[in-house]
Amino acid sequence: MTVPVFAVSEEKNRWLREKMAELGVTEGDLEETFLRSSGKGGQHVNKTSSCVQLRHRPTGIEVKCMRERSQSVNRFLARRELLERLERLQRGATIRDAKAEKLRKQKSRRRKRTAVKYRGINDQGEE
Template sequence: MADFAVSPEKNRWLKERMALLGVKEEDLEERFIHASGKGGQHVNKSSSCVYLKHLPTGIEVKCMEDRSQSLNRFLARRYLLEKMEEAAGVPSKKSAKEEKLRRQKARRKRRSSTKYAAAAAESEGGTGEEA
């Protein structure tokens, strides 16, 4: 596997993670496509978008976050590994974050409904005076 335009620690981490999940470079189909979005003339002239497909599982990712093809190659592999972990049922940081937000929203909704239910009951009861 080639080293990408990231720190040596990140390259080492990626290699270890791929080995842990049993992903080999030979199992990956990699294509380069013209990206879209920010980046101006550089993005329009070069194929910096990376399309990556894991052939045994059929999982696909496309990465065009950066203008650098090398950095996009690294990020695409990282996203692919995250998707593979999700498919295997391993909880990821992203899913943990989403679960935390879901619980926060539910808690806020419960608090809000009890607060406004109490206020509505109080206003319906009134003071007993008719005008």
């Protein structure tokens, strides 16, 4: 089965085909369903099924994408996210590792912001 062409640049479509071949993922391994999105968009969101849910049958990894209004773009983004997760899994990192890394970065940013805030007060001679 061949990879469909999505409503993104030819370069991105080529990258997707190459990445899928590199990781050994075929369209036959993917189970794709379309859902109605949620969030902003009002009546448009309620009428169209632009949310894409992608499941990789061999590993059971599921990805849901509803970032854009275009179903075709969401199909591309869902595949890209799925390939990123599969790549992390092959490297030995788990999905939890990625979540822990994200949390660690958030805490670091907050710590820095707080330090700058209080350092600014101390520099002025106030406590």
